[in-house]
Amino acid sequence: MKQESSTYSKQTGMVWDIPLRIVHWGLVLSVILAYATYYVGGEFFSYHIIIGYVVIVLVSFRLVWGIFGTHHSKFVNFNCQPKKVFLYVKKIFNKEEELYLGHNPLASIMALLLLASMLVQGISGLFVSDDVEYFGPMYFWVEEETSGLMRNVHRLMFHVLMAFVVIHVLAAVAHFFFGEKSITFSIVNGQKVIANKDSNSDFVTSSKLFTALCLFCLVTGGLAVLWFYVQSASI
DSSP states (O other), X not given: OXXXXXXXXXXXXXXXXXXXXXXXXXXXXXXXXXXXHHHHOGGGHHHHHHHHHHHHHHHHHHHHHHHHSOGGGSGGGOOOOHHHHHHHHXXXXXXXXXXXXXXXXXXXXXXXXXXXXXXXXXXXXXXXXXXXXXXXTTGGGSOHHHHHHHHHHHHHHHHHHHHHHHHXXXXXXXHHHHSOHHHHHHHHHOEXXXXXXXXXXXXXXXXOHHHHHHHHHHHHHHHHHHHHHHHHHHO
């Protein structure tokens, strides 16, 4: 890593807003509980289904927040262009890792992969059942062959998601021991440390909580309407 930034004073500011952090840790908890309730099975499987709904709600809100949220929450500000990814990886191998105030190129790609895999995992679960008692709300909307396909997708995506989670955690641990420690803790307190030579104009000055609350209500309301429509149409 370049040492030139050490000659500059450092500044701390908020990068990750409160809604983003709530969604992040909500998804972390949901993934853990989803695995636990599936593993235990039995009467706990009903909770597995409920957690699946929560995942869909959280990911849906995160997608909307990626459009209307704060600066670093917006997908348009992700640094996942192929050229940036190539140069970032090249600098890592040259031990000249470039610090980003928001997502670095690899983190940008990982964030999108995690969201996509969780969304596919949640949606595919809507079409499957345990063949005994619990049925997804859209199970009766499709043929048995399609439901079987969705079940395979649901099982496969679990392993894909776990692989992404492991890579994500290892990257956070690596940053803690070999890079800027504030990067690892930033998803907890929202704060990052940057050198004074960098522009701090992109620090988040507000979490836009009222906007987030309105968007969350719209997302949950829209999904609730869809849910009741599916349930009524299935009767």
